Amino acid sequence: MRTRYSEDQQAVAEAFGELFAREASTDAVRAAEAGCGFDAGLWRTLAAAGAPGMAVAADYGGGGGSLVDLAVMVYEWGRRIAPVPLVEHAVCARLLAAVGGDWHRDAVAAVAVGELIATLAPGPLDSGGVARLVPAGAVADVVAARRADDVVVTRSRPPATARPNTADLPLADRDLSDAQTVASGAAAEDAWERALSEWKALTAVAYAGLAAEVLAMGVDYTKQRRQFGVPVGSFQAVQHGLADAATRTEGARLLAFRAVCALEAELTGKPTPPIRARPWPERPVSAANKSGKYTAATHPGLSDSRSRSEAGRSDGGRLASMALLFGAESARFAADRALQYHGGYGYSAEYDVQLYYRRAAGWLLQLGEPSAEIARLAQNDLGPKATEAA
Amino acid sequence: MDFAMSARAEEFRSEVQQFLAEHVDAETIAAGRDGTIHSAALHRAIAERGWLSGAVPAELGGGGMDPVELCVLVEELQLHQAPADALGVAVVAVSMILEHGGEHLRTAVAPRLMAGEALACLGYSEPESGSDVAAARTRAERRGDRWIINGAKMWTTLAHVADYVVLLTRTDPDAPKHRGLTFFVAPLDADGIEIRPVETMGNERSNATFYDNVVLGDEWRLGEVNDGWAVMKTALKYERGIAGGQFPSPPVIEAAIDWARGACRADGASLIDDDEVRHKLVRAAIDVEVCRSFAYHTAALASEGAMFGVEGSMTKLFASESYKKHCAWFLDMMGAKGLLTHDDPGAHMDGRIEEHFRHAPVTAIYGGTSEINRNLVAEGWLGLPRSR
Numbered sequence A: 001m002r003t004r005y006s007e008d009q010q011a012v013a014e015a016f017g018e019l020f021a022r023e024a025s026t027d028a029v030r031a032a033e034a035g036c037g038f039d040a041g042l043w044r045t046l047a048a049a050g051a052p053g054m055a056v057a058a059d060y061g062g063g064g065g066s067l068v069d070l071a072v073m074v075y076e077w078g079r080r081i082a083p084v085p086l087v088e089h090a091v092c093a094r095l096l097a098a099v100g101g102d103w104h105r106d107a108v109a110a111v112a113v114g115e116l117i118a119t120l121a122p123g124p125l126d127s128g129g130v131a132r133l134v135p136a137g138a139v140a141d142v143v144a145a146r147r148a149d150d151v152v153v154t155r156s157r158p159p160a161t162a163r164p165n166t167a168d169l170p171l172a173d174r175d176l177s178d179a180q181t182v183a184s185g186a187a188a189e190d191a192w193e194r195a196l197s198e199w200k201a202l203t204a205v206a207y208a209g210l211a212a213e214v215l216a217m218g219v220d221y222t223k224q225r226r227q228f229g230v231p232v233g234s235f236q237a238v239q240h241g242l243a244d245a246a247t248r249t250e251g252a253r254l255l256a257f258r259a260v261c262a263l264e265a266e267l268t269g270k271p272t273p274p275i276r277a278r279p280w281p282e283r284p285v286s287a288a289n290k291s292g293k294y295t296a297a298t299h300p301g302l303s304d305s306r307s308r309s310e311a312g313r314s315d316g317g318r319l320a321s322m323a324l325l326f327g328a329e330s331a332r333f334a335a336d337r338a339l340q341y342h343g344g345y346g347y348s349a350e351y352d353v354q355l356y357y358r359r360a361a362g363w364l365l366q367l368g369e370p371s372a373e374i375a376r377l378a379q380n381d382l383g384p385k386a387t388e389a390a
Numbered sequence B: 001m002d003f004a005m006s007a008r009a010e011e012f013r014s015e016v017q018q019f020l021a022e023h024v025d026a027e028t029i030a031a032g033r034d035g036t037i038h039s040a041a042l043h044r045a046i047a048e049r050g051w052l053s054g055a056v057p058a059e060l061g062g063g064g065m066d067p068v069e070l071c072v073l074v075e076e077l078q079l080h081q082a083p084a085d086a087l088g089v090a091v092v093a094v095s096m097i098l099e100h101g102g103e104h105l106r107t108a109v110a111p112r113l114m115a116g117e118a119l120a121c122l123g124y125s126e127p128e129s130g131s132d133v134a135a136a137r138t139r140a141e142r143r144g145d146r147w148i149i150n151g152a153k154m155w156t157t158l159a160h161v162a163d164y165v166v167l168l169t170r171t172d173p174d175a176p177k178h179r180g181l182t183f184f185v186a187p188l189d190a191d192g193i194e195i196r197p198v199e200t201m202g203n204e205r206s207n208a209t210f211y212d213n214v215v216l217g218d219e220w221r222l223g224e225v226n227d228g229w230a231v232m233k234t235a236l237k238y239e240r241g242i243a244g245g246q247f248p249s250p251p252v253i254e255a256a257i258d259w260a261r262g263a264c265r266a267d268g269a270s271l272i273d274d275d276e277v278r279h280k281l282v283r284a285a286i287d288v289e290v291c292r293s294f295a296y297h298t299a300a301l302a303s304e305g306a307m308f309g310v311e312g313s314m315t316k317l318f319a320s321e322s323y324k325k326h327c328a329w330f331l332d333m334m335g336a337k338g339l340l341t342h343d344d345p346g347a348h349m350d351g352r353i354e355e356h357f358r359h360a361p362v363t364a365i366y367g368g369t370s371e372i373n374r375n376l377v378a379e380g381w382l383g384l385p386r387s388r
């Protein structure tokens, strides 16, 4: 088991860490907020560095990197809350490369090199065929969505204005009424679920980066700021809040990368050996097992997982959902502690903590309601409710 | 980066599962309810299998089991609720002896502990010192080639069934507190040692131990005189691999699911279909996966030979605090029936959740309290100034 970056991954982390630190300063983040939450110059720089297609197959002009390599870069992106839709784009590019072979091959290639920006609409289309509040909808040239049993794609001019929102994300409504079908039936189902799982896992990784950075801001500030003649960071109440945030942040990072690794392993046909997917049995045990004895036979492995149509159906999908929820919660906690320990300045527009605080809420919610994600996980782990089964 | 168990580690897991299916049954678990979370038969069987000596680092003369496999062993023991508190203590004691002990301890004591023939217990804490373990006052004075021990230890768990106590003493009361400490491994049948039970809110029984002019030859000394703090640091290092505690919640979640499948709300709906119950079960499952991620990560670091420190504190902090939360959630879910103990024939699954509810608080206290772990994270991970 290896839980640390390889040398190559370390190099990716360093290169993109430097790039984002240089090109995506908080000044750049603020400048993007004045527009639609997008920094076109940064996007061009990233495209030149091969970032948008890093984990797209070489056949399509991508870099052929793995999901894990991509995640290493996404962590650095998350640390800088960089105003470019890197995750949406990368996930959509991989989806199109997987299913969209016949859909304008040249368009997919243009997506892979970042000439076109792509995104997914995670929610359903409304009756008029419009997707509401599409992440990166303000700037994406290509939008993929789910329509009935199909995966559909449209290429159209982005509005370049966002609907004003808490996190200053480039959210916009997009008309997909003339979108073309690129996959149907089971193939569409699998590809779409796979894309959403990648999106969740990568967002979880980004959250770990966000949390680590906002925590570092809290730590730095409390080392400098003095009250009662001492740094406020020497007060134990403050230290313990930051220590809890650090613990959750590290836990979120590990779970997120574990989810990414599990998804990658499923793709390469080397699924992680069935680390007991759920450490408890699914069926009632008390009848057969009055003593409460815990028997190995009652542990379901991966082979037991349910029909592929259920969310979180695979270990990777399950871990991705969990990592997203835990990552979002941990990042919000870290941002909350960092803001709190900045005192009034943390609440001021001038300090950077608030930029992180708002994005910590936004990244999760643009994907949908957390309670729905929990309900999907419950269905996966516990089976459907009587009402759901009916 | 792959976060993947090797095929060998998975094979090892099946081996452990098979072993535990044979050696841990309801009776073994129930036997732990007398307060002593130890089964002599299980302990010996584990030792015979080579897993006790295996957990001792190879460079010290142990089996040098891969830390990831050791982690799997600890995980399975906990999932099976095996009463194996003595295992970790034995591994720590043997490792300390092999690293710091003289001829006598290495030849007369360590092999017996490794074979599972003898048991050790840890005498660090005292009535007046716990978190501040270096403030120990139990006195050891040199008289010629012997040592005279006087004092009291608190929370000497397993002392009533053990053969040896790893004893932290003060040999120089005038030196700064970290510089006047010396370790001994004392045979518990020595004259002048008294053991009194300390009952707890949970099922575990601990002990207060008293040392009244106990005479020990120098061969029982562990490490250099006044260098006890250095020995203590290595003890904490060895404890990390085997201490367990990273996987406390699954048996509770298992029981909670079982209860929820069988119980109904006032309106007749099955509890397993209740949204709040489902959400809590999912939240708990997420916490379990976080704990496993932490545990596998620290094990993987150890197997690469990398030292880890603060990660161990984070793991314990997160695991014990989330475990307490889960126990409270699922106790509440059961209402009045949740209160029934295993002595009541109507208790659900032998009163498992109730029992864990009473056990959970101690996991945030022993082996370093949550507050101490937060201090360690604040200082060691975040670089904040020492707060004490």
Ligand SMILES: Cc1cc2nc3c(=O)[nH]c(=O)nc-3n(C[C@H](O)[C@H](O)[C@H](O)COP(=O)(O)OP(=O)(O)OC[C@H]3O[C@@H](n4cnc5c(N)ncnc54)[C@H](O)[C@@H]3O)c2cc1C
Pocket: B121, B122, B123, B124, B125, B128, B129, B130, B131, B132, B154, B155, B156, B157, B158, B200, B204, B206, B362, B365, B366, B367, B368, B369, B370, B371, B372, B375, B388
């Ligand atoms: C069931 C049980 C079994 C045990 N088994 C053993 C054993 O086998 N061998 C052994 O040696 N010991 C054992 N212990 C003792 C255990 O290690 C101590 O209880 C633990 O280290 C805490 O010490 P204390 O109880 O003296 O609490 P104290 O140290 O007095 O702490 C009281 C409170 O103050 C807090 N506190 C203390 N210092 C700080 C600080 N610097 N910053 C912030 N908060 C602080 C603590 O977190 C705690 O909340 C056992 C304890 C129990 C309950």
